[in-house]
Every structure is written in C-alpha cells, then in structure tokens.
Amino acid sequence: MRIIVSGGGTGGHIYPAITLINEIKRREPEAEFLYVGTATGLEADIIPKENIPFSTVDIQGFERHLTPVNLWRAAKAGIGTLEAMNIVRKFSPDVAVGTGGYVCGPILLASSLLGIPTLIQEQNAVAGITNKLLGKFATRVAAGTAEAVKSFPAAKTVYTGNPIRHEVMEATREQGLKELGLKSDRLTVLVSGGSRGARSLNNAMIEVIDKYAGNDRVQILHVTGSLGYEDVIGKLESRGIDHENFSNISVAPYLYNMPMALAAADLAVFRAGAIGIAELTARGIPAILVPYPYAAENHQEHNALAVVKAGGGRMILDRDLTGARLIEVMEELLSGEKKLKQMARASRRLGKPRAAKDIADIVMSIAGRQRSAGHFE
Numbered sequence: 001m002r003i004i005v006s007g008g009g010t011g012g013h014i015y016p017a018i019t020l021i022n023e024i025k026r027r028e029p030e031a032e033f034l035y036v037g038t039a040t041g042l043e044a045d046i047i048p049k050e051n052i053p054f055s056t057v058d059i060q061g062f063e064r065h066l067t068p069v070n071l072w073r074a075a076k077a078g079i080g081t082l083e084a085m086n087i088v089r090k091f092s093p094d095v096a097v098g099t100g101g102y103v104c105g106p107i108l109l110a111s112s113l114l115g116i117p118t119l120i121q122e123q124n125a126v127a128g129i130t131n132k133l134l135g136k137f138a139t140r141v142a143a144g145t146a147e148a149v150k151s152f153p154a155a156k157t158v159y160t161g162n163p164i165r166h167e168v169m170e171a172t173r174e175q176g177l178k179e180l181g182l183k184s185d186r187l188t189v190l191v192s193g194g195s196r197g198a199r200s201l202n203n204a205m206i207e208v209i210d211k212y213a214g215n216d217r218v219q220i221l222h223v224t225g226s227l228g229y230e231d232v233i234g235k236l237e238s239r240g241i242d243h244e245n246f247s248n249i250s251v252a253p254y255l256y257n258m259p260m261a262l263a264a265a266d267l268a269v270f271r272a273g274a275i276g277i278a279e280l281t282a283r284g285i286p287a288i289l290v291p292y293p294y295a296a297e298n299h300q301e302h303n304a305l306a307v308v309k310a311g312g313g314r315m316i317l318d319r320d321l322t323g324a325r326l327i328e329v330m331e332e333l334l335s336g337e338k339k340l341k342q343m344a345r346a347s348r349r350l351g352k353p354r355a356a357k358d359i360a361d362i363v364m365s366i367a368g369r370q371r372s373a374g375h376f377e
Contacts, residue, residue, distance in 0.1 A: 001031045001367055004091055006107040007099030008037035012123060012275050014046050017099040019163040020121070021052060023356040024363060034091045036084070036107050043103075057083045057106055084110040095367035097121065098134060105130050112137045117366040120152075121359060123162050123274035125302035127151035139366050142359045144274055147306055160359050161352020162278035167259040169282060169353050176264030179257065186219040186248060187334055190265040192255070193290075197225015198271055200321050201290055205269075206235045207323025208330065209249055213241055218334060219248040221261055229253035266340060267333060269326070272304035272315075278355070280313075284348030286340055287313035288329055290321055312347030 005021060007013035017035070024031055032053075037043030039056045047054045084106035088096070096111035096118045098104030108118045117139040122131050125147035135141050135152040143149045144162035177184055193201040202224050212218050224232045232251060236243055243249045255261055258279075262268075265285050270276050272291040280287050289307060291300035307313040314329050333339055352358075 001028055001095075001364070002034075002091060002093045003031060003363065003367065004034045004036060004088060004093040004096045004107065004111065005099070006036040006096070006104045007101050007121075008041040008043040008103045009101035011042060011046075012273050013100035014043050015165075015275060016121060016123060016163045017097070018046075018050055018052075019165055019356050020097065020099070020359055020363070021050075022166075023163070023360045027360065027364070034087075034093070036087060036103065037101075038103050041101070041103065055087050057087070057103060081106040081109060085114070088114055088116065095119065095363055097363060098131070098138075099123070100128065100131060102130050104134065108134050108138065119359075119363055119366065121160075121163070122148045122151070123278075124148060124297075124299040125274075125306050126297045126299045128296055128299070140362050142362060144278065144355075145303070145306055147302065158358075158362065160362075161355035162274055163356035163359055164275065164279050164282055164353065165259065166356075168262060168279050171259045171263035173263050176260040176262070179260045180221065180250070180264060182219055182221070182250075182264055183247075186217055187266045187340075188264045189218060189220045189267045189269065189330065189334075190223075190261050190285075191220065191269040192223040192258075192276075193225055193228075193271050194273065194276075197223075197228035198290070198292070199228060200318050201269070201271070202228040202232050203235075204321050204323045204326045206232065206239070208326055209236060209243065209251070210239055210241060210323075211327055213243070213246045213249050215248055219250075221250045221255075221264075222252070223255045223261075224251060224253055226253050267330070269330075272300040272307075274299075274303055277303055277307060278352065281307070281347045281351035282353040284344045284351060286333065286343035286347055288326070288333070289313050289315050290318055291315065293318040307347070307350065310346050310350050312343055312350055 005017050007017045035047045035052045035054050088110045098108045099121045111118050119140045120131050120134050120138045121142045123144040125145045141152045141157040142160040146159050149157050149159050243251045262283050268285050268287045272289040289304040291304050304315040308315050
C-alpha cells in the first residue's frame with residue numbers, strides 16, 4: 001500500500017498526520033509513505049526527523065484581500081500544482097490524505113485529477129478555505145469536531161474526532177505525578193500556551209502564581225514556551241517570588257513529556273488549538289480555554305465554544321484575560337470537587353480517543369478500493 005500525505009504550516013496540521021501514519025504502519029508494516037510539504041514550513045524540519053520520506057512543492061498561502069502579492073502567489077500556485085502532479089504520478093499512491101494547510105491544495109487536487117481516492121482530515125470546528133474547496137471533490141472527509149461536519153457534503157463526511165498520540169492515553173495519573181515530582185493530595189493545574197508560548201497567558205499567570213505560591217491544596221505546572229520563560233521568571237523575581245522555593249509551583253520553558261502532565265492534570269489552562277483540545281477531552285480534563293485571537297477564520301474561538309457548550313470547560317477571550325479574571329475562574333472551578341468532576345465527565349463525552357484508528361480504517365478502506373480497481377499496479 002502506498003499513501004501520500006500532505007499537511008503543513010503548523011504543528012496542528014503535522015502531528016495529526018504523523019499519528020495517522022504511525023497507526024497505519026502499526027497495521028501495515030509494509031505500507032510506503034511520502035509526505036509532501038513546503039521547504040519553509042515546520043514540516044521540513046519535523047518530518048525528516050520522523051524518518052518519513054519527504055518531498056516539497058513551492059507554494060504560499062494567499063492574503064485575505066486582493067493584492068499584487070496574491071497575483072504572484074497565484075502564478076506560483078499554478079507551478080506548484082504541476083509539481084504536485086509530477087510527485088503524485090511518480091509515487092503512484094493508492095490514496096492521498098490531507099491534514100490541513102495550503103500545501104494540501106495542489107496535492108489533493110492533483111490526486112483527484114489522476115483518479116486517486118482522497119481523504120481530508122479537518123481538525124477545527126470551522127474548516128479553512130483550502131479544506132472547504134477540497135471537500136467538494138474529496139472521496140471522504142474526517143471531521144475533528146461535530147461542528148466541522150457542517151462545512152462539508154454530508155454524504156461523504158464522518159465525525160471521527162482528531163487523532164492523538166497513543167502515549168496520551170497510556171499514561172496513568174500515578175505515573176504522571178511521580179515523573180513530574182507532583183503531590184497526589186493536591187489539585188494539579190497544567191498551564192500551556194503551546195511550544196512557543198502565549199504572552200497574554202504568561203502575563204496573567206504572574207498574578208496567579210503570586211496568589212497560589214505556597215498553597216497546600218493546589219499545585220501549578222506552568223509551561224511558558226521557549227520565548228516566554230526568561231520574561232516570566234524576571235517578572236516573578238520583581239515580585240520577590242523565586243518559584244524554586246515553592247514545592248507547589250513549577251515553571252518550565254518546555255515540557256518534553258506532555259502526556260505525563262496531562263495524566264496528572266485536574267484542570268488545564270490552554271489555548272484552544274484543535275489537537276490540544278482533542279488530547280484534553282480524550283482524557284476528560286476540564287479546561288479554561290483562551291483562544292488565540294488571530295487564528296484563521298477565528299477557529300480557536302469556535303473550538304473553545306464547542307467545549308463550553310458541552311460543559312467541559314470555560315472560555316476567556318484573549319482581550320479579557322487578566323490575572324484577576326483567571327484567578328476568579330480558577331477559584332470557582334477549584335473550590336468544589338463536584339464541579340470539577342461534572343466538567344471532567346462532560347469533557348470525556350466529547351473525547352474521541354479512537355480517532356486515529358477510525359481515520360486509519362477509512363484510509364485503508366478507500367485505498368483498498370483503489371488497489372482492487374487495478375490502478376497503479
């Protein structure tokens with residue numbers, strides 16, 4: 001079986017693709033993969049490190065209004081589509097999978113024109129422009145949220161949830177607490193704005209840490225992101241707080257074992273990226289979500305709203321985020337064990353821990369139809 005996969009621009013498009021590839025490899029060790037991205041995207045760094053064959057097309061996303069730059073990028077898109085046609089012809093896949101980002105456009109378009117079955121995996125509650133267009137001729141669409149189903153033709157769309165790393169579900173609470181040096185008799189709050197961090201969230205956390213430092217009931221694990229760590233430490237020091245002197249406060253620039261932290265968490269304070277939410281809900285972790293305000297189509301706010309409506313979390317808009325507001329919501333949720341348990345159950349009902357398996361089923365099904373038809377044999 002030969003499978004071409006395309007997705008890029010952000011980790012939210014890349015890591016679900018890797019998870020899906022690994023799930024198919026687990027079932028079909030002889031399956032061959034080719035990942036197509038751009039030379040300038042994160043995928044150019046991440047995918048080769050995963051030992052997945054990698055190829056590139058030269059294409060850039062369009063600005064959201066008419067500009068001379070868009071005319072140039074349109075010309076490049078045409079060239080990129082020709083490059084994509086050559087890549088697809090040469091690899092001769094049984095199926096093509098797109099996980100988001102403008103680079104998917106030429107690959108899935110070329111595959112469709114060559115009669116190859118295609119699958120779109122849409123992570124967000126509101127589909128992006130590229131995926132909406134691709135959905136018109138894709139063979140199947142795997143929607144990461146119930147809301148996303150509305151963006152695609154109903155007959156070909158399945159609500160699968162978003163694929164998450166198997167490590168997320170394997171870790172136990174006891175393992176997470178032990179590995180991270182956390183205490184079992186305290187409520188654990190995990191705070192993260194992503195690998196690069198979120199400045200507004202980091203700023204709000206200064207006041208939060210000031211309040212909870214030394215608290216014997218709550219412990220906080222704050223992942224600042226690589227760009228925000230020194231700033232956070234400096235601001236804490238200006239208040240006379242050395243976080244290393246408090247056993248219930250841990251501040252780190254990056255966390256290499258997030259599955260263990262998720263296993264230990266009773267409450268999370270996160271951005272509202274689709275994959276982060278998928279991991280939180282798969283484990284049933286109540287969340288305070290702070291959507292990134294500049295996300296395309298404002299999709300993070302829509303992602304957060306889906307969790308809030310289901311009862312699994314609260315949302316604070318970035319413009320409303322202050323230390324005082326975050327403390328207010330945290331106090332409400334942490335003050336009663338019953339409330340947290342209700343939210344945990346609601347969050348878990350949203351979770352789709354089998355998403356990678358279900359999407360792999362679809363990929364292998366439509367690839368099987370292609371192979372039985374005798375194409376590219």
